[in-house]
Amino acid sequence: MTELENTIIKNKLLELQEREDIKEFISMRKRENDNTIPLCFVIFTLQRFLNNYSSEILTDITDGPDDNMIDIFNINTKNKNNIINIFQVKYKTESNLNTTIQSNDIESFLNKIEKVFIRGDIDNIRFNNYLLAKYNEYKDLEKSSHIRFNLFLVTNGNDISEYDKKEIDKFEKRNHLFKVKVINDFNFFITKIHNSEDSIYKMTLESQEHLTIKDSIISYVVNVKTYEICSLYEKYGEHILDENVRKRIKSQLNNKIKKSIVDEPKMFWYKNNGISIICKRAEIIPLGGMTTIELEEPYIINGGQTTTTLYNIFKKDRNNKIFYDSSILVRIYQTTQQDLIDKIVIGTNQQNKITEYDLRSKNENLKKLKIFFESKDISLLIERNVEEKINKKRNITSDYLLQIYCSMYRKVPHIAKVSKNKIIKEYYDEVYNNDKIYKDLLLSFYIYETIISDYNSLKLTIKHVPHSLYSVLFLIFYLHKDIKKEFDKGYTFNIENIKIYFNQAMEIITKITDDIRKNDENFTYHNFFKSKKSTNVIIDYVKNNEINKNISIND
Numbered sequence: 171m172t173e174l175e176n177t178i179i180k181n182k183l184l185e186l187q188e189r190e191d192i193k194e195f196i197s198m199r200k201r202e203n204d205n206t207i208p209l210c211f212v213i214f215t216l217q218r219f220l221n222n223y224s225s226e227i228l229t230d231i232t233d234g235p236d237d238n239m240i241d242i243f244n245i246n247t248k249n250k251n252n253i254i255n256i257f258q259v260k261y262k263t264e265s266n267l268n269t270t271i272q273s274n275d276i277e278s279f280l281n282k283i284e285k286v287f288i289r290g291d292i293d294n295i296r297f298n299n300y301l302l303a304k305y306n307e308y309k310d311l312e313k314s315s316h317i318r319f320n321l322f323l324v325t326n327g328n329d330i331s332e333y334d335k336k337e338i339d340k341f342e343k344r345n346h347l348f349k350v351k352v353i354n355d356f357n358f359f360i361t362k363i364h365n366s367e368d369s370i371y372k373m374t375l376e377s378q379e380h381l382t383i384k385d386s387i388i389s390y391v392v393n394v395k396t397y398e399i400c401s402l403y404e405k406y407g408e409h410i411l412d413e414n415v416r417k418r419i420k421s422q423l424n425n426k427i428k429k430s431i432v433d434e435p436k437m438f439w440y441k442n443n444g445i446s447i448i449c450k451r452a453e454i455i456p457l458g459g460m461t462t463i464e465l466e467e468p469y470i471i472n473g474g475q476t477t478t479t480l481y482n483i484f485k486k487d488r489n490n491k492i493f494y495d496s497s498i499l500v501r502i503y504q505t506t507q508q509d510l511i512d513k514i515v516i517g518t519n520q521q522n523k524i525t526e527y528d529l530r531s532k533n534e535n536l537k538k539l540k541i542f543f544e545s546k547d548i549s550l551l552i553e554r555n556v557e558e559k560i561n562k563k564r565n566i567t568s569d570y571l572l573q574i575y576c577s578m579y580r581k582v583p584h585i586a587k588v589s590k591n592k593i594i595k596e597y598y599d600e601v602y603n604n605d606k607i608y609k610d611l612l613l614s615f616y617i618y619e620t621i622i623s624d625y626n627s628l629k630l631t632i633k634h635v636p637h638s639l640y641s642v643l644f645l646i647f648y649l650h651k652d653i654k655k656e657f658d659k660g661y662t663f664n665i666e667n668i669k670i671y672f673n674q675a676m677e678i679i680t681k682i683t684d685d686i687r688k689n690d691e692n693f694t695y696h697n698f699f700k701s702k703k704s705t706n707v708i709i710d711y712v713k714n715n716e717i718n719k720n721i722s723i724n725d
Contacts, residue, residue, distance in 0.1 A: 171326050172605040174538055175356040176267055179326055181545040182359070183210040191225035199234055208261040209233060212241050215259050215324050218359055220244070232301040233259070238286070239279045242322075243304035245311065252311055255320045256283065262327035270328040270354070273337075280341050280350075283321060288345055321350045329354055360541060369450075371405060371468055373398045375461045376497055380454065387514075388504040390452055392463060396431065396438065397493040399445060399500075400484035402468065403477050411477070413448060413469040413511060427479040435496035444499030445473030448511055452504045463502065471515050536568060536602045539611065546612065546661075566615055569594055572601060573640065575614040578647035579607075581705065583640035588700035613657045618643060620665055621672040632676065634683050637695040645675040645708055682711055 171179075186192055187210045195213075196206050212233050217223050219242075233241040242257035258279045260271045285291050286305075297305060311317065323330065330352050338350045373394050381391035403410055431438045451466040470477055476498075484493060503514055536552050543550040549565035569590055576597050577583035586593055601607070625642065629635045647653065650671050657663050686707075687693045698704050 171354065171356050174542060174605040174608045176326055177608065178538060178541050178545065179359055183207050183214060186210045186214055195225065195228050211261040212259045214359065215257060216242050232298065232304060234298050234300065236296045236298040237301055238282050238295065238297065240301060243301060245307060252315045252317050253320060254308060254317055255322065257322045257324055260325040262325060267327055270330050271323055271325050273331065273334050276323060276330065276334050287319065319348045321348060322353055324353045327354065369467045371402055371465045372462045373465065375463060378461045387510060388452065390463060390502040392500050392502065393497050394500055395494055396480055396496045396498050399477055399498060400481050400493060403481045410468065410470050411474045413471050423475055424479045427476055428483065431480065431492055431496050435492040438496040439498060442476060442498060444501060445476060446471050446501045448503045448505060448514065450506050452502050533602050535605050539608055542608050548615065571611060571615060572598060574618045574643060575601060575611055577640040577644045578614055579610055581644060583644040584700055584702050584705050586640040609658055613654060616663065617646065617668060620668045624669065624672060632680060634679060634695045637699045638679050641679060641699055641704055641708060642675045644705065645678060646671045649712065678711065682707060
């Protein structure tokens with residue numbers, strides 16, 4: 171995993187250890203002077219696997235002395251084939267993120283599994299009380315049921331070696347009821363649907379009639395009751411819209427959708443454009459006189475407004491007759507190829523213009539930055555999603571943050587001033603594909619946040635406001651690079667110092683512009699600050715005047 175991904179995960183673990191029920195669990199399980207983060211990583215792994223964040227699942231955790239390399243022992247009896255899920259979990263700290271689960275640990279883990287569960291040889295093996303309870307539960311189940319085993323090797327470090335993969339393959343061939351999976355994917359811990367049970371959704375079709383198109387993309391056109399779409403959203407929540415560039419934009423259309431289904435539910439099919447879904451796999455299945463379609467890892471790529479508007483009514487009264495009287499057209503596309511998904515997204519959103527900004531909002535690293543910013547109580551708005559702005563008082567769009575960052579770190583305040591579109595075109599992918607500058611982006615926001623109120627308040631007294639904002643940010647950072655060094659150590663900086671640096675930058679830029687205006691009758695602030703000349707003049711002024719970086723030029 172990248173440093174950014176691990177920072178996000180560690181923030182989740184730090185939040186987890188502050189929960190009262192988790193604190194109580196940790197106090198019972200940890201040994202004296204233990205670092206609690208590795209245990210929180212075990213807890214978080216189980217939570218994500220089960221998609222259950224309650225304290226009742228903690229009995230599945232067997233980590234501790236005499237755990238026989240089994241950190242989690244989960245028994246799933248929901249299906250006809252009962253499944254035992256066993257985990258070995260290895261947490262890597264910042265200093266050893268480039269390592270992985272060692273070969274000797276994997277070998278020891280598989281040998282223990284083979285000895286205990288295949289040969290049944292538990293003589294001279296000590297089980298801690300937590301493991302013993304789960305083992306006895308398994309033995310009782312074994313007497314009357316067929317059991318399969320899933321073994322998971324989990325780490326936030328690198329992937330295991332090719333040698334170990336071959337050894338695992340040999341183990342599985344010897345023991346056909348045992349499947350081994352390595353989990354070191356950020357998506358498992360944070361973003362994607364991961365549990366095989368959670369990834370499958372079955373929708374009942376309104377009739378057996380449907381259209382199947384088998385071409386480069388296997389596609390289906392079906393009709394379902396609107397109840398099915400509401401249930402789909404209820405299961406996955408907003409994650410069902412993760413591939414939708416438009417998501418929940420507020421508009422008058424939402425009210426029209428609501429009025430349409432409430433007033434004339436039976437006419438809803440005729441008035442609505444329908445919903446488009448992409449999925450990893452789609453399969454039509456006849457079931458007891460009905461027809462269902464099974465979707466694996468579904469995402470709604472068009473119709474997000476319709477879906478969320480319907481669900482907002484549904485969650486207040488799920489038994490409302492309108493959801494059984496109304497139908498909706500659903501187009502389903504089976505593909506995981508991102509280039510094809512992008513083409514479908516553009517094609518199915520023709521009625522609403524999709525901007526370059528919308529498409530770039532799907533950048534995977536940008537989504538991780540969004541999660542990182544949320545851990546700092548900041549909404550990084552990466553989509554045109556008005557509702558999200560309400561969630562946090564502190565928020566900033568990704569394109570505005572890019573303008574601020576590029577002014578300071580890329581030394582192009584003039585480009586940031588002249589054109590947001592130019593900044594997006596030249597720098598968006600380069601910056602937001604970089605998983606190593608997340609601290610720099612956060613610092614850019616903090617500096618902007620610290621000075622913007624004071625800057626705006628000077629609009630009536632200083633003539634170069636508001637044209638000079640990006641140049642002011644550039645100059646603060648140009649003069650005081652120690653801000654970054656201090657921040658990189660632990661996300662800290664001195665707000666009072668930033669305000670002093672801001673006043674210093676304002677004085678310098680005021681002096682520069684006043685001098686130029688005296689000698690140029692055609693001078694305008696707008697034209698000056700959007701030209702590269704402004705940046706060069708500021709740099710030359712600083713170099714030629716040997717400015718004391720720690721005090722105002724008037725001191």
